[in-house]
Amino acid sequence: METFTKEVRKDVLKMIHNAKSGHPGGALSCIDILAVLYKKILNVPLEWDKSIDFKQRDRFVLSKGHASTALYATLAHLGYFSKDLLSGFRILGSKLQGHPSSRVNLAGIEVSTGSLGQGLSIAVGMALAMRLDNINSKVYVLLGDGEMQEGSVWESLMNANSQKLNNLVVIVDKNNLQIDGSVDEIKSLEPLDEKLKAFGFEVSQIDGHNYEEIEKALIEAKKSDKLCAIIANTIKGKGVSFMENNVSWHGKAPNDEQLKKALEELC
Amino acid sequence: MLIKNPETKSPRNTYGETLVELGAKNPNIVVLDADLSCSTQTCKFRQAYPERFFNCGIAEQDMMGTAAGLAYSGKVVFASTFAMFATARCLDQIRNTICYSKLNVKIVATHGGVTVGEDGASHQALEDVSFMRSIPDMKVFVPADCEEVRQIIKYAAETEGPMYIRIPRTNLKSVFDPQKYKFNPRAGVKLVEGKDITIVTNGETLFEVLEAAKNLKQIGIEAEVLHYPVVKPFHHIVLKESALKTKKVVVVENHSIIGGLGSAVCESICQSAPCTVHRIGTRDTFGQSGEQRQLMEFYGLTDKKIYEKIIEFMDVK
Secondary structure, three states, rough: HHHHHHHHHHHHHHHHHHHOOOOOHHHHHHHHHHHHHHHHHHOOOOHHHHHOOOOOEEEEOOOOOOHHHHHHHHHHHHHHHHHHHHHHHOOOOOOOOOOOOHHOOOOOOOOOOOOOHHHHHHHHHHHHHHHHHHHHHHHOEEEHHHHHHHHHHHHHHHHHHHOOOEEEEEEEEOEEEEOEEEEEHOOOOHHHHHHHHOOOOEEEEEOOHHHHHHHHHHHHHHHHOOOOOEEEEEEOOOOOOOOOHHHHHHHOOOOOOHHHHHHHOOO | OEEOOOEEEHHHHHHHHHHHHHHHHOOOOEEEEEEHHHHHHOOOHHOOOOOOEEEEOOOHHHHHHHHHHHHHOEEEEEEEHHHHHOOOOOHHHHHHHHHHHOOOEEEEOOOOOOHHHHHHHHEEEEEEHHHHHHOOEEEEEEOOHHHHHHHHHHHHHHHHOEEEEEEOOOOEEEEEOOOOOOOOOOOOOEEEOOOOEEEEEEOHHHHHHHHHHHHHHOOOEEEEEEEEOEEOOOOOOHHHHHHHHHOOOEEEEEEEEEOOOHHHHHHHHHHHOOOOOOOEEEOOOOOOOOOHHHHHHHHOOHHHHHHHHHHHHHHHH
């Protein structure tokens, strides 16, 4: 797992460096979660829409669409599409748009996101459709903590509980930072666990970089017939010393020298 | 195709009844509302198919996101509330989630225009067509009577992609003969032949325009009446031919003159048949409380007001 996430981290940094723009901080904070999700939890066929059990698949919604590089690199390393595509990130004509786009038919990309606060509503709609169609899979949605300042997230949390969904897993990548500073200082979400509990969720809190803890929480959520929320405590910029917990790396590309240093750290 | 003896009917009832009819045939149809199901008449669908009806509460942004998720999963989704809240409140969800992914969501908004009446400006959507028209991949429809509502809802259920369908609060006088009228999504409709002036309209003002045209004819002005239930994609040919002939165009709509049918007409003929266009609608202003008919008169949308405006326009040119 560690080798895998190191390789994904390296590719994320190379993509952003190559594009001269992107969001390294929030991508690096959720890579370990994505790795465990895709390698251990999600039932999502590699053959994608050609698979006969395609309709039965689990769904994943990356609500924090600016972490697109983390998802792209994870999917490419698992073989959903060629790693050659990664170098096209943010370049004109590429399927790897700055934020994920379902318009471009890229295997593994279910949903267009980017405008924050919308992924959870989409996930709830998917979960409702699965229930109508008697599909026994689950919808997993990854939110950033900053995006939970959007009011529509709370409308949707209310809806999930009101609809008594038992096939939705909400994961919060709680890296405590947003563009302008710390989430706590800008518009605090605390106590987040209590709030989610009050909205009807079973809440677990984990270290979002500890593979065992991530897996355990996700397996429990998968088995559960209740609404589940996992607060994954993470470090923005995880894996690169000078990016960790440094808000200036929210949406900035590393230069040649910084990339070299970062890749050395990840060796 | 015009009906001989018009009846007055509720387009919202027609919408609800049509949903029930379509729901029986297509189990993939689901309906969402935001706490206005009795007003929009989606409650009829709720009564018939409770498991396929989702009330999202007073949370339009969440409703549009949920609609997107259902559509991503292969459902044909109808999402309804008042035009004011179905567009402005959740414009980002409609643009970035529904339209950007070309999802099969039909936003059927009731209470479009000043004829919302007594509730006043906060509830009178006068910019909704403008908002919706500007989003790529969104198609925009403004039906004129109950028969057309029925046919457009049916068309929407059978046709992929995001659509916005605007229905007024008012009861509508029937215009079309159900036996003879067939909604054409690919053309404007010429309803009255004329040579002196072209009047373009849609929605509840069509009935008024037809009355005005009759009265104009009695004083020797032959107005050509074009009905444009499809505001987007805009179909140019019928308008172009008419404007080339009459060289004078009036657009009448229960909407702001900015961004709606009037703008679509101007954008079209400035390229194909340049001539003077007079737009009748709300003029960069909010609405206000009042009775439906009073408001239509105040904003120049009754047959009499349209008649007067056209005489004035004919004198000038």
